[in-house]
Amino acid sequence: MAHLKRYNDGLVKLDLWIRRLLTVGDEEALHTALCDGACDIVRAETAAFTTIDLPGGSITYRGASGSWHQMMQGVTTPLKRGNLFSSLAACGTPLRADHLSMLSRGSFELFQIMEMDTALLVPLLEEGRVTGCLSAFRIGYPFDQIDEQILQQYAHSASMVLRTSSLMKDLRQQAMALEDEVTERSRAELKLEEANAFLHSVVSGVAEPLVVIGPDRRVIMTNRAAKNFFQLDGDAKGAYCYNVVRGLDVPCVMEEGTPCPLEEVRNSGETMLSTLHHRTRDGEHRVVEIMASPLVGPDGSISGIIESLRDITARKEAEKTIRQMAYYDALTGLPNRRLFNDRLRQSLALARRHKRLLAVMFLDLDRFKLINDTLGHALGDQLLMAVTKRLKECCRRDGDTVARQGGDEFIINLSAVTDVKDAVKVAQKIIESFKKSFQISGHELFITTSIGISIFPYDGRNAEELIKNADFAMYRAKEHGRNNYQLYTPEMNTKAVERLSLENSLRKAIEREEFVLHYQPKVNVEHGQISCMEALVRWQHPTLGVVPPARFIPLAEETGLIVPLGEWVLRTACRQNKEWQDIGYPPMQIAVNLSPRQLQPGKTVAMVEAALRDSRLDPHWLVLEITESVLMAGDEATVEIFRYLERLGVQIAIDDFGIGYSSLYYLKKFPVHTLKIDRSFIRDIASNPDDEAITSAVISMAHGLNLKVVAEGVETVDQLEVLRSLKCRYMQGYLFSRPMPADQVVPMFGRAAESCLNFCRWC
Numbered sequence: 054m055a056h057l058k059r060y061n062d063g064l065v066k067l068d069l070w071i072r073r074l075l076t077v078g079d080e081e082a083l084h085t086a087l088c089d090g091a092c093d094i095v096r097a098e099t100a101a102f103t104t105i106d107l108p109g110g111s112i113t114y115r116g117a118s119g120s121w122h123q124m125m126q127g128v129t130t131p132l133k134r135g136n137l138f139s140s141l142a143a144c145g146t147p148l149r150a151d152h153l154s155m156l157s158r159g160s161f162e163l164f165q166i167m168e169m170d171t172a173l174l175v176p177l178l179e180e181g182r183v184t185g186c187l188s189a190f191r192i193g194y195p196f197d198q199i200d201e202q203i204l205q206q207y208a209h210s211a212s213m214v215l216r217t218s219s220l221m222k223d224l225r226q227q228a229m230a231l232e233d234e235v236t237e238r239s240r241a242e243l244k245l246e247e248a249n250a251f252l253h254s255v256v257s258g259v260a261e262p263l264v265v266i267g268p269d270r271r272v273i274m275t276n277r278a279a280k281n282f283f284q285l286d287g288d289a290k291g292a293y294c295y296n297v298v299r300g301l302d303v304p305c306v307m308e309e310g311t312p313c314p315l316e317e318v319r320n321s322g323e324t325m326l327s328t329l330h331h332r333t334r335d336g337e338h339r340v341v342e343i344m345a346s347p348l349v350g351p352d353g354s355i356s357g358i359i360e361s362l363r364d365i366t367a368r369k370e371a372e373k374t375i376r377q378m379a380y381y382d383a384l385t386g387l388p389n390r391r392l393f394n395d396r397l398r399q400s401l402a403l404a405r406r407h408k409r410l411l412a413v414m415f416l417d418l419d420r421f422k423l424i425n426d427t428l429g430h431a432l433g434d435q436l437l438m439a440v441t442k443r444l445k446e447c448c449r450r451d452g453d454t455v456a457r458q459g460g461d462e463f464i465i466n467l468s469a470v471t472d473v474k475d476a477v478k479v480a481q482k483i484i485e486s487f488k489k490s491f492q493i494s495g496h497e498l499f500i501t502t503s504i505g506i507s508i509f510p511y512d513g514r515n516a517e518e519l520i521k522n523a524d525f526a527m528y529r530a531k532e533h534g535r536n537n538y539q540l541y542t543p544e545m546n547t548k549a550v551e552r553l554s555l556e557n558s559l560r561k562a563i564e565r566e567e568f569v570l571h572y573q574p575k576v577n578v579e580h581g582q583i584s585c586m587e588a589l590v591r592w593q594h595p596t597l598g599v600v601p602p603a604r605f606i607p608l609a610e611e612t613g614l615i616v617p618l619g620e621w622v623l624r625t626a627c628r629q630n631k632e633w634q635d636i637g638y639p640p641m642q643i644a645v646n647l648s649p650r651q652l653q654p655g656k657t658v659a660m661v662e663a664a665l666r667d668s669r670l671d672p673h674w675l676v677l678e679i680t681e682s683v684l685m686a687g688d689e690a691t692v693e694i695f696r697y698l699e700r701l702g703v704q705i706a707i708d709d710f711g712i713g714y715s716s717l718y719y720l721k722k723f724p725v726h727t728l729k730i731d732r733s734f735i736r737d738i739a740s741n742p743d744d745e746a747i748t749s750a751v752i753s754m755a756h757g758l759n760l761k762v763v764a765e766g767v768e769t770v771d772q773l774e775v776l777r778s779l780k781c782r783y784m785q786g787y788l789f790s791r792p793m794p795a796d797q798v799v800p801m802f803g804r805a806a807e808s809c810l811n812f813c814r815w816c
């Protein structure tokens with residue numbers, strides 16, 4: 054969807070730029086505008102336009118964006134074998150170069166001095182021959198397939214504009230030559246004819262509908278595309294523009310909200326853009342974008358306008374769909390969480406201004422999972438739709454919003470309550486309405502709901518607090534035997550309810566895709582390279598925001614939910630590492646934390662094998678991090694799991710080493726490859742000789758056992774210097790990088806890693 058949007062946005066910009074190019078008269082200005090357009094369309098730092106003279110074996114720089122233009126314009130160089138231009142001329146298709154700094158000198162001509170990282174070159178063709186090249190450049194991130202397609206289309210359309218412009222130049226030159234031979238009068242007539250003929254040829258050659266309108270609002274000329282678009286019988290010459298373009302009987306100015314392009318352009322002298330709704334003769338509704346540009350007469354005055362039209366009905370539909378998907382729940386059509394939060398914030402602003410109450414209700418269907426699991430998801434979906442209908446019937450007032458929070462949870466905003474009793478009445482009405490059975494595909498289903506209510510301003514000052522407290526109240530309703538409502542009270546905010554609420558959300562979080570992985574590098578400080586990325590899970594809770602792992606991992610372990618969660622982490626991390634390798638980033642290991650609860654004979658090995666198989670990641674690139682407690686509790690079956698994994702090629706690291714009093718015996722028994730020294734020893738290492746001595750001993754011992762050592766939690770240069778003096782080669786910590794989402798890791802490798810990672814300053 055993001056690609057589609059980017060592609061559409063690119064096309065919209067492309068269209069605007071082509072229209073703009075059509076209005077540029079001067080050739081040099083046209084070349085610069087062409088490059089500015091390329092920069093804008095594919096979000097490039099700079100762009101350049103060169104012509105290629107294949108028979109003559111040379112290239113000439115015609116234009117570039119920004120300050121490069123002055124330096125390059127007019128420079129001609131021979132077309133050397135093996136440089137990018139000769140490759141482009143030979144293949145006639147776009148070229149992408151992602152590491153310009155790695156190209157040999159001379160292979161990229163003048164562009165080398167621009168010090169750009171990546172380039173996209175597209176050919177300009179004339180009758181199938183490469184006659185020029187449009188190049189765009191970026192710093193940092195490479196061009197992709199979408200950029201390539203859009204820039205190629207732009208180059209294709211622009212080459213027609215360039216040809217038209219050169220034709221016009223020829224015409225002007227011919228007119229000048231004739232000037233000496235004809236009389237003053239015939240010369241003027243000739244010019245006028247030529248101008249008209251030229252206007253005609255330009256107008257009729259353009260693929261988009263064009264209408265030329267005179268100062269009296271009458272149509273002077275239409276092209277073929279316009280005739281087709283407006284289903285005109287003739288060329289509409291002499292007809293009123295508002296009649297042809299808008300289907301109005303009166304001038305646009307007389308219709309509210311529809312400015313007259315002719316008036317606007319005449320007043321401002323500038324090009325104007327407007328959108329109008331057009332009904333075709335067949336009664337079809339189309340959305341049309343109009344660009345009105347001034348038609349300048351021989352005396353410099355504006356004698357009319359050229360309207361260029363574009364049917365944007367499909368784009369508007371696509372935008373509507375995107376909006377629908379972003380703000381509405383696909384199954385029930387109800388507002389989703391995002392839209393609900395927006396509306397709630399607006400209602401709160403009004404409630405504050407008018408000193409009114411407002412109620413938030415949190416509903417959870419009781420034992421819905423049972424119906425879903427026994428009768429199937431399709432039936433469960435139908436039930437959710439029927440529930441939606443009933444909820445809407447109970448909340449009909451203006452300003453009420455019923456939204457789907459996700460799964461079997463709904464949330465309601467009653468924005469106009471004068472008394473707490475009003476909210477209670479609505480809750481009772483909902484509970485009452487659920488007493489009637491739901492008829493779904495021949496089944497008679499009974500379902501109840503538990504409702505929590507919070508009231509503004511008593512139970513929260515903002516949307517987040519009100520939703521959270523309504524959620525707590527809903528859990529109290531569940532505790533009270535379900536099928537009832539509860540008003541929030543501050544006592545509900547107890548640890549027990551909070552824990553119950555968190556546990557319930559945790560159960561739903563995986564299927565709702567609320568988890569994401571962040572990645573933190575482990576650095577080899579000898580070379581300044583990343584040797585491994587540790588995957589660390591983050592939970593984006595819909596109402597609590599980001600919940601730190603320290604708060605939910607212990608709960609996940611207690612409830613056993615760590616097993617499916619840990620499997621998701623493992624699969625996602627393996628897939629991500631393979632993706633990075635496939636893109637071509639320097640290969641590195643991926644480390645995944647394994648909880649003791651995940652160690653189950655038979656199951657653990659099968660889970661790791663499946664994650665590796667499905668991601669196609671070589672086992673050597675996977676490290677499993679376990680804590681010392683696993684070592685110490687490890688029975689023979691656990692040891693066997695790790696021996697098997699080692700045989701596969703997977704490596705094992707001991708996390709938080711040093712705090713669990715594990716003995717050397719366990720290190721010998723387990724197939725361990727890496728020790729990660731706990732950050733509690735690193736924190737004061739630069740000032741506490743005991744910590745330094747312990748760390749030194751662990752490093753020497755690990756090296757003696759042929760194990761890698763990683764120091765965790767390195768935050769300062771002083772810590773780094775001490776660790777380096779102790780011959781610790783691998784480090785991890787905020788000094789180098791905090792854990793970050795995958796899309797922030799990519800640019801780190803997109804550029805030369807050495808130049809953009811902070812740690813290199815100290816390596």
Ligand SMILES: Nc1nc2c(ncn2[C@@H]2O[C@H](COP(=O)(O)O[C@H]3[C@@H](O)[C@H](n4cnc5c(=O)[nH]c(N)nc54)O[C@@H]3COP(=O)(O)O)[C@@H](O)[C@H]2O)c(=O)[nH]1
Binds near residue numbers: 602648
């Ligand atoms: N079983 C699983 N456990 C997991 C998973 N994801 C995380 N965790 C464990 O949760 C604990 C807390 O993790 P987190 O909040 O992500 O903290 C990590 C780093 O952000 C933090 N860190 C890293 N560098 C520094 C630093 O310089 N200073 C500082 N104060 N903190 C730093 O350390 C955490 C990483 O620790 P470790 O795993 O020991 O390397 C934590 O115990 C995680 O293991 C999961 O998917 N499964």
